[in-house]
Amino acid sequence: MLDRKLLRGEPDAVREACEAKREPCRIDEWARLDERRRGLLVQVENLRAERNTASELVAELRKKGQDAAEQIERNRSLAQAIKDLDEQLRNADEALESLELTFPNLPDADVPRGRDSSANLQLRAWGEPPDLGFQPRQHVELLGSLFDQDAAARISGANFILLRGECARLQRILISWMIDFHRRAGYEEIWPPFLALPSSMRATGQIPKLADDMYLIENDQLYLVPTGEVPLTNICSDTVLEETRLPLALTAYTPCFRREAGSYGRETRGLNRVHQFEKVELVRIERPDRSDKAHEEMVAHVESMLRALELPYRAMLLSTGDLSFAAARCVDLEIWAAGQGAWLEVSSVSNFRDFQARRARIRYRPSSGGKPVPVHTLNGSGLALPRLILALVENNQLPDGRIRLPAILAELMGAEFLIG
RNA sequence: GGAGAGGUGGCCGAGUGGUCGAAGGCAACCGCCUGCUAAGCGGUUGAGAGGGUAACACUUCUCCGAGGGUUCGAAUCCCUCCCUCUCCGCCA
Numbered sequence: 096m097l098d099r100k101l102l103r104g105e106p107d108a109v110r111e112a113c114e115a116k117r118e119p120c121r122i123d124e125w126a127r128l129d130e131r132r133r134g135l136l137v138q139v140e141n142l143r144a145e146r147n148t149a150s151e152l153v154a155e156l157r158k159k160g161q162d163a164a165e166q167i168e169r170n171r172s173l174a175q176a177i178k179d180l181d182e183q184l185r186n187a188d189e190a191l192e193s194l195e196l197t198f199p200n201l202p203d204a205d206v207p208r209g210r211d212s213s214a215n216l217q218l219r220a221w222g223e224p225p226d227l228g229f230q231p232r233q234h235v236e237l238l239g240s241l242f243d244q245d246a247a248a249r250i251s252g253a254n255f256i257l258l259r260g261e262c263a264r265l266q267r268i269l270i271s272w273m274i275d276f277h278r279r280a281g282y283e284e285i286w287p288p289f290l291a292l293p294s295s296m297r298a299t300g301q302i303p304k305l306a307d308d309m310y311l312i313e314n315d316q317l318y319l320v321p322t323g324e325v326p327l328t329n330i331c332s333d334t335v336l337e338e339t340r341l342p343l344a345l346t347a348y349t350p351c352f353r354r355e356a357g358s359y360g361r362e363t364r365g366l367n368r369v370h371q372f373e374k375v376e377l378v379r380i381e382r383p384d385r386s387d388k389a390h391e392e393m394v395a396h397v398e399s400m401l402r403a404l405e406l407p408y409r410a411m412l413l414s415t416g417d418l419s420f421a422a423a424r425c426v427d428l429e430i431w432a433a434g435q436g437a438w439l440e441v442s443s444v445s446n447f448r449d450f451q452a453r454r455a456r457i458r459y460r461p462s463s464g465g466k467p468v469p470v471h472t473l474n475g476s477g478l479a480l481p482r483l484i485l486a487l488v489e490n491n492q493l494p495d496g497r498i499r500l501p502a503i504l505a506e507l508m509g510a511e512f513l514i515g
Numbered sequence: 516g517g518a519g520a521g522g523u524g525g526c527c528g529a530g531u532g533g534u535c536g537a538a539g540g541c542a543a544c545c546g547c548c549u550g551c552u553a554a555g556c557g558g559u560u561g562a563g564a565g566g567g568u569a570a571c572a573c574u575u576c577u578c579c580g581a582g583g584g585u586u587c588g589a590a591u592c593c594c595u596c597c598c599u600c601u602c603c604g605c606c607a
Contacts, residue, residue, distance in 0.1 A: 136565055140576040147576090150588045154533040163587080170587035335525090335562085464544090467562080 096453040112201040115415035132187040139180045200450040203424045209414030222407030224431040233434035235365040273375040282346035287326030290317040298455035300421030319352035323376030332455040338462040343380040366481035373480040386471035390446040405501040407431040434489035444475030
């Protein structure tokens, strides 16, 4: 949600952002409604003030034992007028708010302008795509029975995954190792609920835009979380934090449920794009003036994790057209997958500035005193597991089909090879 | 799932339908006092949305879990819902 002062004062900036993110822009409609709402508000408040003083007068007359019938009669008509105006005001408020939920966040000024991912800017790269010296195979083939698509489909339908044996164990160990990796960097470990209320989804920005991409449990009106960002960020919703408590750094494992409506046929083979995947998420709640630094720290932190896993990667600053609805800036970390010969996104590290904080009402009280102000929220994956496993398998394959494990995982797994 | 209790300001806690945004206490902050500290004394300290201002000041309305209702007037009465706690049942 954008600041109303911004919507009033800089409608052109909002228009630009909508265009950049290819969102419909109803700022003019908003401005008319806002005007109307304020007019109504002044009217009701005046009537209310009138009623308040009149009611006091009634009390006073009564106390003196005088007749108050005339006052009461006047108040009765006031009450009706107030009720009518209140109704109009409530309608205006609702319309205004639902409009406000449709404005995307403004991209940072230095985010590359562009229509899609082709305009993304490569910031850094590390490692070389390995030259295997033979025709590399893809993960589905390499994993064989450790990746049981048939069973997954019988249990849950298309595009679910079922890992077996050492591959299942690898995923479990990776999750645990990643959480520890973050914990050592100062992140508090969280185990959150995996179902969330519509209000939580609205707070982080999944509703209304991405509502159709989420699983909804209709009986209870609960959504399955599409990312750990939802529960982690909402830990602080409706809260005024003391400045001394900032920053907050949180990490959690969650499954992520996504309907992926409309993306069938696109990179849906194997572990690329599935309805349920596992992810370890990072969230930070920061003082506004610190969020740029926090964002850089988060990107650097995730990069260090990729290096520990010996995965060649590149860091991409997303262009305006590739930026998500709620983000002001985002760095994607893409790892090389030798079998597919492609870069795969395994982490998006985003700064939402105060966009989510306004929706979720997460504020802090400055130590210097004064009103609570919205915090800045950030999040990043660290990391998404299926694509991570995919790349580990494809990059570390040997001509005979064996799969070597990078040193750190070899130690954790107690084996030099995943398949050997 | 059944029965009961309760949800009030940063926290605790009072509140006969009519100056109640809310007593009292704690905490925090600012003074005074004191050799220092403590104690004591005095004062200040909630949120949101408007108006107003260069910015303050000032000012209006709303908010006592949420939403309805009764009433001239609701923290206070009625209804619905949500949440917390206790006991019982069930269950991984």
